[in-house]
Amino acid sequence: MSDASAGPAELLEDLRGFCGFGQRTQTDTADGIPYFVNEYWTSAQRKSHPIHEISYRACFKAQLPEFFIQRMTGSGGAVLDPFMGRGTTPVQAGLMGRRALGNDINPLSAMLTRPRLRAVTLDDITRALGTVDWKRGEITRTDLLAFYHPATLERIEALRQWIARRAPPDGPAPDAATDWIRMVALNRLSGHSPGFFSGRSMPPNQAVSVATQEKINARLGITPPERDVAELILRKSASLLRNGPAPEADHALSTGPAWEIPLPDACVDLVVTSPPFLDIVRYADDNWLRCWFAGIDVRSVAIDQHRTEAAWTAMVTRVLAEMARLLRPGSIVAFEVGEVRRGKILLERAVWQAAEGLPFNRLGVMVNAQNFTKTANCWGVENGAKGTNTNRIVLLRRE
Incomplete structure (x- = not known):
């Protein structure tokens, strides 16, 4: 990783002092967890590179990984998303000259991500x-x-x-x-x-x-x-490709569970990810037509559906243990979650609990405030009611 990247102390100071859209950060502590609340990137649509415009349900904006990649890595740094979905984190990493690492249980993810990391006209x-x-x-x-x-x-x-x-x-x-x-x-x-x-x-x-x-x-x-x-x-x-041909990026993508990623120890400089949120989104059902076209047996895609907070927390503990193995000392995990079940469950607290006993310093929760619901109403009344209104990102530092 380049010496140009910032450390955890600089990141927290940046969050506290951030006023990029004219508002100062609000800080608070709840249940022993420090919170930093502001609009850290634009809520406007289609403000990122056009190569990101690949539709996939429940994906975050490219500005989220960009925020951390820019601050926490230098040229050539390795950026990983163990739940890469449509590939927003590795694609953004590739665009910024970093090594793009990604994993997902769904074979479709590699099919949606890899082409945008290879030179093509x-x-x-x-x-x-x-x-x-x-x-x-x-x-x-x-x-x-x-x-x-x-x-x-x-x-x-x-x-x-x-x-x-x-x-x-x-x-x-x-x-x-x-x-x-x-x-x-x-x-x-x-x-x-x-x-x-x-x-x-x-x-x-x-x-x-x-x-x-x-x-x-x-x-x-x-x-x-x-x-x-x-x-x-x-x-x-x-x-x-309206901004030019797809760039050739150093990358490694895998298909499998997020707690068994085929990468060597201490090879990652930054993790930016967002896991499935309990049983809110049924990815296998959503992608049945894509799986048919791609020749994938949708029944073979073992996407977990966690119906209880305890089961979800146990899954996160396994994933964070794997992230601890892969991260270099001092590196950051930015673990994005959201409000679910109308705010009755705050998953950042489950992540905070899941990290206890693992070799991480728990830095706080960054809340990127949004003025609209990320989960669109067109998904149906039930999913709209259970949608998220903010990016809530747990920040962990590998000891």
Whole structure:
């Protein structure tokens, strides 16, 4: 890690004195936990690099890892997210010239993250799409006609076969263009606008069930229109790459539980992460359509659903023990959680408890105040009611 990075004392002083948006930090102590409350990054949408614009449910903004990467690491420093999801932390680390490390139990995460850490251009993508035989597609699931026009579904099947030959799910990383095309296709499968392969479906970061989609079609009196799959992939690719080609970043991504990451001891300079919040989000259900396209058996993805705070805390203890193994002495964990069950459970206190007895100094909780609910109402009344209004980030220092 570069000597340009700050230490924990400087970080806490920065939090106390921060007034980047015209407000001074409010400090407090509750149940022995120091709190630092302010708006530490903008609440405006689409203010980060466009390459982050990959939809995935319950993901934080790129400004969150950027805040810590900028302060706590130097050029070449290693940044890890053990619950990487769509890859916001490793992608931001790569953009900032750091080593991008990531892990997730869901194989989709590597498919969504790795392509944005490899050098690829729009010309590369165009040439690769030109090798797809779009007439080879045969519909294997007629129930998916609830989402797609028959001609569109045939094209999706043709692309799916092309990717399966070049990039089997359990095989090595494919060439960069194929990797990229799969990533974009996974994010265009269903959504609410003509930019997606499907007819109108909500929301764009998860797939509703076939039965729900049939109800949407009936309620709106619509049938799925025909879409040009290749053209939509190129259009989305051009948007993601509008600030230039994807950069080549030093990276290592793995698939597995967050407490068994295949990295050597003391190799990480910073951890920025956010785990699943109890049973609020059902990631396997959300991603069933993506898993179908990618050739992943959704039943094999062992995503935990923690229904009690005690079970969730025990999981966090296992993860923090692994982070203690991987972090260099003096390095920081920024562990983002949120208010759940209408604020009745404050998960930062569970993380604080989980770290007890492990080789960490517990520094405090940083609260990035938001003026809107992160969990959108379009996810449904239940999830909207259980959503989070703030980023609440537990800060731990490896002894």
